[in-house]
Amino acid sequence: MTKNISEQIAAFAAQTAWADIPADVRHEAKRSLLNYFATAIAGSNEIGMKKSLSVLAPFAATGACKIIGRAEQVDMAFAAYLNGVSANIYDFDDTHQETVIHPTAPIAPAVFAHAEVRPCDGKALLKAFIIGGEIECRIGNAVSPSHYARGWHITATCGVFGASAAIAGMLDLSEEQHVWALGNAAAYTSGLVENLGTMSKSISVGNAARNGILSALLAQAGFSGPTDPLGGVRGFLNVYSDLPSLNRMTDGLGEVWEIAKNTYKPYPGGIVMHPMIEGCLRLYNEAGLRAEDVVEVELTGHPLLRERTDRPDVTTGRLSQISAQHTIAIALRRGKAGLTEFNDDAVGETLRDGIRPKVRFIDDDSRDIANVHMRVLTRQGPAHEIEITAAKGGPDNPMTDRELEDKLAELAEFRGFKRDVQAIADAVWALDTAEDASAVMRLTNLPS
Amino acid sequence: MTKNISEQIAAFAAQTAWADIPADVRHEAKRSLLNYFATAIAGSNEIGMKKSLSVLAPFAATGACKIIGRAEQVDMAFAAYLNGVSANIYDFDDTHQETVIHPTAPIAPAVFAHAEVRPCDGKALLKAFIIGGEIECRIGNAVSPSHYARGWHITATCGVFGASAAIAGMLDLSEEQHVWALGNAAAYTSGLVENLGTMSKSISVGNAARNGILSALLAQAGFSGPTDPLGGVRGFLNVYSDLPSLNRMTDGLGEVWEIAKNTYKPYPGGIVMHPMIEGCLRLYNEAGLRAEDVVEVELTGHPLLRERTDRPDVTTGRLSQISAQHTIAIALRRGKAGLTEFNDDAVGETLRDGIRPKVRFIDDDSRDIANVHMRVLTRQGPAHEIEITAAKGGPDNPMTDRELEDKLAELAEFRGFKRDVQAIADAVWALDTAEDASAVMRLTNLPS
Secondary structure, X not given: OOOXXXXXXXXXXXXXXXXXXXXXXXXXXXXXXXXXXXXXXXXXXXXXXXXXXXXXXXXXXXXXXXXXXXXXXXXXXXXHHHXXXXXXXXXXXXXXXXXXXXXXXXXXXXXXXXXXXXXXXXXXXXXXXXXXXXXXXXXXXXHOOHHHHHOEOHHHHHHHHHHHHXXXXXXXXXXXXXXXXXXXXXXXXXXXXXXXXXXOHHHHHHHHHHHHHHHHHHHHOOOOOOOOOOOOOOOHHHHOOOOOOHHHHOOOOOOOOHHHHEEOOOXXXXXXXXXXXXXHHHHHHHOOOOHHHEEEEEEXXXXXXXXXXXXXXXXXXXXXXXXXXXXXXXXXXXXXXXXXXXXXXXXXXXXXXXXOOEEEEEEOOOOOOOOEEEEEEEOOOOEEEEEEOOOOOOOOOOOOHXXXXXXXXXXXXXXXXXXXXXXXXXXXXXXXXXXXXXXXXHHHOOOO | OOOOHHHXXXXXXXXXXXXXXXXHHHHHHHHHHHHHHHHHHHHOOOHHHHHHHHHHHHHOOOOOEEOOOOOOEEOHHHHHHHHHHHHHOOOOOOEXXXXXXXXXXXXXXXXXXHHHHOOOOHHHHHHHHHHHHHHHHHHHHHHOOHHHHHOEOHHHHHHHHHHHHHHHHHOOOOHHHHHXXXXXXXXXXXXXXXXXXXXXXHHHHHHHHHHHHHHHHHHHOOOOOOOOOOOOOOOHHHHOOOOOOHHXXXXXXXXXXXXXXXXXXXXXXXXXXXXXXXXXXXXXXXXXXXHHHEEEEEEEEOHHHHHHHOOOOOOOHHHHOOOHHHHHHHHHHHOOOOHHHHOHHHHHHHHHOOOOOEEXXXXXXXXXXXXXXXEEEEOOOOEEEEEEOOOOOOOOOOOOHHHHHHHHHHHHHHHOOOOOHHHHHXXXXXXXXOOOHHHHHHHOOOOO
């Protein structure tokens, strides 16, 4: 009998061995995890993170699972929730570009929390992370582009399936139980684009990690579900997409690895602004251009650049991450564009000092979002021009391993996290030979 | 400035006083709660309920909130989850007919658990339940019919908003906080029709109650969200409906009460079979018809009767609730149609004894689902005919208060629940004068 889509995914999850996973995929997984620890440390003291912890803690059990960048210890499901929240809260985490899924925030917190409670070696954790990420991104491909366009927050909605599959793998569930785990995840899946840019965004991202664990544990206990929760007539793919591409779930499964296409941001904020940020930093360093000299900036780029970032009057750190006017001003003022360039103080500075330039957007459909042409008119007369063809962080110009280590160090500094971050990086690079997969978690928390 | 839809709903929730609620609406709310205690007692030992408790308990805090029909005590959010699960698990709970929402299972567990932790009087609880139910059903109207038809489990998806609004009211949140609570609920909302008929259905129903509480508590703590989570471009109504009727949110708000249109089932299983069940019971009692004498049954009814219930070969209790063949056989064998007529033993009996009749379905578009014509051919020759025009439990023939009390007694007996159920009924009828709204919960649990 032909297997349905959920059964095929379950078989992939249950049968794939460590040896089946190519070396480049394994290495990309480690890069994703290094980036994860960096952004989770950064977000660990954000206001929405602190509120999540204080409001929800009364409804969690006591436990010994660690919260990255913090001292509290909580139960496995709540730890997964909180680490998912902090990893994603600044939108500085990773991106599977075709779907705009942030693949790691829903899955890594789940597999590390699970490993803290039920010890396993590094290979087992990496395999679970890779399989979960693969399923998450393939579900994303299958429901795209209508899913995100209509208004579902794809990181959360697809992430819970990835987390569930990852934990189901760590629990060695049968193929039938894997299908139930996917069905339970389908009952949990949530997340709306309308919530982006507000605290409430974090709820569905944290839930994706938490509920992935619960979905798999319920399946393990025989909590059964539909026979095809993904491909059924009223299953996830048909309900959550206006035009699902069911074949994208399975075409090349186990051969072409979606999770290996993951990318990492060198700057916070919308990816669509990254070429422009790079242009500003080069003009600052190479041409000595400064914010106070700029009269007008002409940006020729993909239409999304205009649609998403033409916000001359932003007043909050959250919104400044998608304002071209603020971003150009602060990058040309400070010569950098890290998280401190997008907080409320920085926003106040560009507003108060009147250094946000007039920006003229010129749509160019022939460009993709990784490139831009900038023309900057200055007070002194001459115009500066710069073309960025493949911004750092995009698929054609990935951050190097060393740059990811630097990002970890920078974000630790941003957070005021004093522990040895090189030790975290070393542990991640050595994860496939670690006997205790969760050992790295002991390097990432604060003493209680 | 004109209020957006979420702000109008928030204003309704924050400003409605007890005195604004008509007496018939208050009474219908009590009837809903009586029916809730009945179905929650019935479901309190079901296998999916027991698995929910055992798998999820390690991730809940200790607490003193009661589980209806059981002895364990847990935290507020987990109690709401579990009581939501048990109330709905047999699909024997209430129905808002236009939307097929089961309005009470997501909301009553939340308000009672909250009242156990933060004491309030009966009026406050009833008001919160009514306001929450009203918002839930109106959201359901606004997204119908495409929402359920496409595949969302409307009880869960709309229920979380109702529970959130109810708890937000009990917390006396400001109008702005009410909007945030709706936004948080939008980040939680989930539930797929594909999961119905399986254990995994219970996840989203329990979550609606649990997450309604968390949504409101987060909002109270300043966990903010979008300005119009319901009506925004990528807000709930637009994303979760192919053709939302936004005006149904607010037309007649506070004047026409949707929650007062609630109905209650005299029999378990699909409502579409209820006229047929009534026909069988009358033929059993009035004409002495017995299952073993039946050769063939001709059912003239709404097409949904055929589409949903033509299942001659069912082998499980869960599926027997939507099998006309099993239902006719067991009703004409035993002269009743309670929960014990839809368990695995009863299914085995109608199968083993070969008493499931041949059923001929005749579609009649002019009928609604509350009526049916039955023609029963017997072994002995003569045919019996019966017309049911408005089955008991439908809007035109509601269950009486006394019949709801009888339902409570029957379901308590089914569960083997030995406590005084008349005391529960009396407490519900007197809820609007109770000083301690949660007192009734102390009548519904088992000694620990």
